[in-house]
Amino acid sequence: MVDIVTIAANTVIVGSLYALIAVGFTLVFGVAGQANLAHGGTITIGAFTAWYVAGLGHSVWIGLVAAIVTGALFHALLYRVFVSHIDDGVNVLILTLLAGLVVEYLLEAVVGTQSRAVPQLLEGETTVAGVSFLYNNLLIFALSWVFIIALFAFVNYTKVGQAIIATSMNEKGAALLGIRTDRVTLLTWTVAGVLAGSAGVLYGSFRAASYDMGLTPLVLAFAIVILGGIGSIRGSVVAAYIIGFLEVATTSVEPRLGGMSALIVIALVLLAKPTGLYGRELPA
Template sequence: MVDIVSIAANTVILGSLYALIAMGFTLVFGVAGQANLAHGGTITIGAFTAWYVAGFGYGIWIGLVAAIAAGALFHALLYRVFVSHIEDGINVLILTLLAGLVVEYVLEAAIGTQSRSVPQLLGGSTSLAGVSFLYNNLLIFALSWVFIIGLFVFVNYTKVGQAIIATSMNEKGAALLGIRTDRITLLTWTVAGVLAGSAGVLYGSYRAASYDMGLTPLILAFAIVILGGIGSIRGSVIAAYIIGFLEVFTTSAISPRLGGMSAFIVIVLVLLAKPTGLYGRELPT
């Protein structure tokens, strides 16, 4: 029998995590018009950075800070050294795909194929409305929304955020207004790295970390961006909850083996029925 309360509760938690996973991908896609296929690799870097730091005895919270720094640095270097010199979108796809594969192969060589458990940010559990929750999962929900709201406020209510919006709408027009669009794009990639690095820690503590863990978040990010609309933060959040619900419902009511199919089905249906997604290409919303 399907437990509606459990499905709703798990959807709320999973949807928030998926929204955070997609934010960085949405931001780069919306501002620069570039699909960063190394996004999953950055999430992997975040997870293993936290795992290593915690393993050295510094604790998972210091690990989270280190993961954020590692994600930001990786994205900044990837953009500055490589992507900024490439104009063709197809070549950016190929380059970022290769970057993601390099991350995967390096980690496989360094740690092997065995999964690692990223320490929980908060231990213990509680029961609400007859449903048991790990405190860690409740904290994942809260932290995901802290990052999401922080991004929304930054983009919509700061001068730098307004420059990001202007660049996303018309890069040449923004340049004519005196906006250094190259710096804005670099900043966008860096912020996306912050989001991806933090998502890696939360995702790794929710499930597990492995050298190839980046593929699933990348597919999820694609599905969420396509469903929500390219560049729409609001659309990505709503889409994340829709996909989260579909995965939880499928896993609970049909079969755990089919949970991962939700994102693929969403991609196909949206591309056929409404290619612009729920909200189209609107970064500020």
């Protein structure tokens, strides 16, 4: 029998993690109009950075900081060295796909195909309303929202954030106002790298890390962005909880169907409402 309380509780946790996975992807798409298919690779880099740092005997929290730095650097270098010199969106799509595959093949060569356990950020468990929770999963929920709220605050209440909004609305118009749109786009990619790197650590501690772990988050990000509306961070958060609920409910009935719900959502939304729940709006 399906336990509604357990499904609801797990949806809250999974949805917050999926929202963190998707907002970085959404941010780049909303501001630069570029689909970064290396987003899943960045999540993988974040997870393995934390795993490696922990393997050296350091705290997983230091690993989280290291993952944030490596995620930001990977995105910044990817944009500055390659993407910034490409105008065509299709070529950006191809390039970032290749970058994600390079990450996957390199990690397969270095760490092999065996999954690696990223240490939990907090040990132990508790019971709430008859439902058992790992402290680590509760912390995933809390940290995901810390990053998401920080992003909202940054975009909406800082001058740099206003420049990001202006660039997302009209890049040429923003440039006429004196905004260095190239720097804004670089910053956007870097912030997305911070979010993806941190998401990798949380995702790795939730489901372990493997060389090909980036594929599932990438598919989830696509489904969430399409359902929420391309370019809408708010829509991505709402959509993440819908996708999270569908996945938790589906796997509670048949575990082998995990991930199928995201693909079905992509097909249905593209057929019924291509603009998604919120359409294309400001990036926050």
